[in-house]
Amino acid sequence: MTIKYTKDHEWVRVEGDIGTVGVSEHAQHQLGDVVFVELPDVGRQLSQGKEAAVVESVKAASEVFAPVSGEVVEVNHELEGEPARVNTGAETEGWFFKLRLSNPAELDALMDEAAYKAYVEGLA
Amino acid sequence: MSMNNQGRPTDIRNTDSAVPETVTGNRGLQIEEPLIFEQDSAGRCGVDLQEVPAVASRLGAVKPRARVGLPGLAEPQVVRHYTRLSQKNYAIDTGLYPLGSCTMKHNPRLNEKMARLPGFSDVHPLQPESTVQGALELMAELGRWLTTLTGMAAVTLAPAAGAHGEMCGIMAIRSAHDAKGDTGRTKILVPESAHGTNPATAAACGYTVEAIPATEDGRVDLEALTAKLGPDVAGLMLTNPNTCGLFERDIITIAKAVHDAGAYFYCDGANFNAIVGRVRPADLGIDVMHINLHKTFSTPHGGGGPGSGPVVFAESLAPYVPVPYVVQEKDGAFRLVEHAGDGPAFGRMKAFHGQMGMFVRALSYMMSHGADGLWQVASDAVLNANYVLASLKDVMTPSFEGPCMHECLFDDRFLKGTGVTTLDIAKALIDEGFHPMTMYFPLVVHGALLIEPTETESKAGLDQFITALRALAERAKSGDVAYFQGAPRLTPRRRLDETAAARKPILRWTPAVQAEKVAAE
């Protein structure tokens, strides 16, 4: 199961044709304490690079863009009561939603773990 | 001699100065004041009312309600409650608010006295016009001062606050384009440095917002702006002086470019204090501008409101005002136009006629200062801000070359490598007895610190502020991070957990909530 990252600090982990999406460890650190997550509705069609969700910290609201296109099949309802999971488990239990990929080729444009790590180091 | 042993000793020597733990949690004059709901005593009342005459109920099918659940207190307890709460507040009356773009100037008490004259305060908005000629005259007179100071052709006093005034201005622009059948104009241009209400207002009115970047010297990028101007642009929203405290030198060129493209020029008047009485916005090519009476014209902030946001219009937009507005007939009588009918007025923005209580205060302020006084207001406001800039530029990092207008902008480059943030500086400033400056705004620089002293600060007051900030800047650079991160320490409350407040919002008192809190402690 490979994990891929976007320049905007989202990750997607693909199993078959289902991708699980969240924000990276780096992103959660930049955001500070997450207080609220606005998730997409199940059934919504997302396009790569377009807004999919909103993650709010006390002083800022940040858009989360869809790393790949597809239809939302599941959202992480746990985040409603426990938004802190985005901070404690950004790349694990803090996942936002799952989607059914409509165009798996889009993954080729994303970075793998090593490339993303280098990218983040370059930003500092 | 006869030795008189009465009286108390007055020797002040001795005793330690450690702060004791008290039984009540109170600390001298600082009282731990519970919520009003936690002071309930059934049956107590702070008001004596007449007996209710026995009448047959005319409530029809509606049942009388059960208990509301309000606490009962007598007058002395209510007075103590609110007096104690007031003592936990910082205020203009107690100290400087160097808040950029807020213009926290002194609130004259004459204005309060005038607003409370029964002829202004005890008048119902829907009384027959013949019984409120003085109120209508006051509105007309205030309107005259505003149009004269701005050089504009028309004014509305309807909007309740600055953001409401922005809404009014954008609605007027939309109306004007609609009247010409020019419906393809879907965009509003807004500088990156704009206050959040600007894009929020434009977006609310159905426009797409396009951001214009700033140049190296903090002004709007004229080239970038001209590139975006086209037949799809309805207007430009600009603040001048801008939110970096700088006058937009190219403003007349900007106005011409906007007009040549068939668009309108909206000016956010939040920073009018820098130029009031010395420069007229109409002479800069502005078509419409809102004015914050609670900024430039001293009406009190009251802990968050009420405000008042009159809007002035150039000839081009003058027909597109909201209702109601005051007109004067040939015989001198004043009349209120309350219905738009088929005319160009775009409709109503709130109930009744506007924030009359603030109109009285603002006019009292204007008359007190006069044309000569207002000239001096802008002059001293700009002088004070430049003095602060000149006095701090060696220890902090000004974002742009001076001179500034009525406010000066610094960023957090001077804190680089110290581990101390803009927020930490602000919290430490609180312990020094000052309300912090505007922080993290505008967004065009990192860790912004925007300082606006206003003209009502004395030189001695400014020197004290400067001394404190210089010392804090030095202390930050010396690496004393712990000092800053624990600040403030001397206030009624220390830093508050805003994350918890947002994750698990508790937005009211309920008996159950309090029990839970106690259990968790």
Place this chain on the structure above:
Amino acid sequence: MRYLPLTEADRRSMLAAIRASSVDDLFRDVPKAARLPGPIEGLPNHMGELEVERALSAMAGKNLPAGSVPSFLGAGSYRHHVPATVDHLVQRGEFLTAYTPYQPEVSQGTLQVLFEFQTQVSLLTGMDVANASMYDGATSCAEAVMMANRVTRRKKAILSGGLHPHYRDTTTTDARFIGFEAVVMPAAPKGGEDLAAQIDGDTSCVVVQNPDVFGHVRDYTELGQICAAKGALLIVVVTEAVSLGLLTPPGEMGADIVAAEGQSLGNALNFGGPYVGLFAVKEKLVRQMPGRLCGQTVDADGRRGFVLTLSTREQHIRREKATSNICTNSGLCALAFSIHLSLLGEEGFTQLARLNHAKAVQLADKLAAVKGVEVVTDSFFNEFTVKLPKPATQVVEELAERGILAGVPASRLFAGELEDLLIVAATETNTESDMDAYAKALAEVLS
């Protein structure tokens, strides 16, 4: 000049520190053509307090204060007795001249007041949560409709014919510019509207007012259930906050949002402003609420404190995506409301409400006894509508000449309509002799 502390010596010393030759030098970025040579023409020079008082008192003297004659005006603004304590407390400099509580460590006074205010508004309206106030009831109403649109993702609001026309028009102005539909029902002085029939799959909300602008009180529980069944929200508007001391509150009738005017408590008539909008919702809708919110938390020492919260909804953070562009609340007016209600307490507030109702009943009986006058509203709180044999505007003018402020002609609010209807309010400030004077003068005017 008494408000300007800088002396000429100060200015010289400061210019030297800045290394500027003159203040004019600091204005060098202003285009030459726009720099005025001196103080603006057409405006007088500065005046001392004495002169300002004289000028403004002269203007005030041309107005007839409502308290100086028998006065029965309502229609969204009500004359109640505000205890002397309220005005003294709101004029404390720490309340009057304080800024918005963005630095909570030095604003616990304002913040605790807002927390208490939010609680009071929730209790009065019977709702779960309230915000820290809006500009006024009319803008609250418009914001409530826009919130209903966001929540239901629909765009059509049904506005009752009993809704105050100023509230209706504030909403329709927003409808036009912000882009939604507002269906305006015809004026309904006698009720009889079938609002349920108007609700379809595009309806985001139904807006009713209780008591309505004609004074009529109703139970909206059934309408609330129909709205819920069809996925629309019920918005209840209240323009007379004192009514909440006696009537079943909107929360118990199934309201999803309550948009109200708080002026009746703590705030003078002030010729229409500043007033204080109340906004209260059910728990599940809290994140879609416009306006400021104050929340409880703890500080670094574990002590209870208060902060503004859920700010990410607001304009200064979401910018284009904000729930509303609103920035200020009506802080000082909310404080006055809160102090007045604290003085009244449970006993006082409910007694005040019963007293208002009794006064209105007495007045209605006296006016009904005048030949030619018909009381149109069968059930009311402290306001009702009468039908007159002559145009109400004319009657009101003639009564004003006789020293009676008789009420609000319906045609003042409903342009060109309902010319024979007069909306009349009575509060605890009206005495029996006021009412007798009214009835007597009315009889004269109608004979």
